[in-house]
Amino acid sequence: MKYIKSTILILLILLVIPVSAKNKIDPDRLKSKCESILGDNQGTIIVIDLKSCRPIVVLNPTIACSRESRPGSVFKLVTAAALLEKGKIDPHEKMNCKNNFRFMDKKYICSKTGGHGKVNLFEAIAKSCSVYFYEKSLRISESDLKNTAEKFGFGRSMPSVSAPSKPSPGKCTPPSDPRLFIEFAVGDEKGIKITPYQSANMLCIIATGKPLEKYGDDPEFRWNTLKILRKGMEMSAKTGTCKLISKSGIDGAGKTGTPTNERIPDKTHGWFIGYMPAKNPRYGVVVFLEDGNGSAHAVPRGVEVMKILR
Numbered sequence: 001m002k003y004i005k006s007t008i009l010i011l012l013i014l015l016v017i018p019v020s021a022k023n024k025i026d027p028d029r030l031k032s033k034c035e036s037i038l039g040d041n042q043g044t045i046i047v048i049d050l051k052s053c054r055p056i057v058v059l060n061p062t063i064a065c066s067r068e069s070r071p072g073s074v075f076k077l078v079t080a081a082a083l084l085e086k087g088k089i090d091p092h093e094k095m096n097c098k099n100n101f102r103f104m105d106k107k108y109i110c111s112k113t114g115g116h117g118k119v120n121l122f123e124a125i126a127k128s129c130s131v132y133f134y135e136k137s138l139r140i141s142e143s144d145l146k147n148t149a150e151k152f153g154f155g156r157s158m159p160s161v162s163a164p165s166k167p168s169p170g171k172c173t174p175p176s177d178p179r180l181f182i183e184f185a186v187g188d189e190k191g192i193k194i195t196p197y198q199s200a201n202m203l204c205i206i207a208t209g210k211p212l213e214k215y216g217d218d219p220e221f222r223w224n225t226l227k228i229l230r231k232g233m234e235m236s237a238k239t240g241t242c243k244l245i246s247k248s249g250i251d252g253a254g255k256t257g258t259p260t261n262e263r264i265p266d267k268t269h270g271w272f273i274g275y276m277p278a279k280n281p282r283y284g285v286v287v288f289l290e291d292g293n294g295s296a297h298a299v300p301r302g303v304e305v306m307k308i309l310r
């Protein structure tokens, strides 16, 4: 009997040791790997422990916490949340993206030549269809969108996170002109500016329902709203702008952004926010590139980080 008990104990220890060793992340080693992944690019990489809602790595903290820039399509998640929270949208209802959207005296273009075709909310998040969000954003008011963005932490001061300089609150002032408002709703208008660390906070809220540690109270989004955003991000990782995640054999979710770069004419920023695993998020990854494209430049770097974490 004694022999059986000690054999069971040894077997248990053997089973537990590899699991805990695998789950243990050395922050210094991870930071040095993230530095190599970022390379010579100006920008930041942030890794979040989604179980504790604490950052594990924050590269270039001044850029992470103080660099304000347009979020681009990452902000479509905020517009989607506002539409869902206000009950203004059926996420399964499809609309037809024919590449452009004519509104008042302006023509707005979607990223895909020929259009995305029929898309519902999940597909619009996954494929980052701007026409879908231009059209649907007209169902919500400036204050609806502003309030939702503020619940995600945009446009308000945040506590310091070991940054050498004072964290920036960013900017969140939706324009009253509807022609500009619909550009604001897709994150590419001068009234919306966020820091990479704020996007990490949004990622944490979407993945867990809770903000980053020290980032204030639970924003109390409906669980179904967050579930729908996550489903769109999961679809993005499978078939959309972040499909490199699943192509690399990673079970995760993500969203890209490629907004106007106000500092360098004709250039864009590259954004990626993502988490893994898809169903029980453990780690969040943010990549912000001063000069770059979301799916072409930020996603591959985010995926390299995810490969280390899996």
Ligand SMILES: [Zn+2]
Binding pocket: 097, 098, 099, 110, 111, 112, 115, 116, 117, 128, 129, 130, 131, 132
């Ligand atoms: Zn489209």
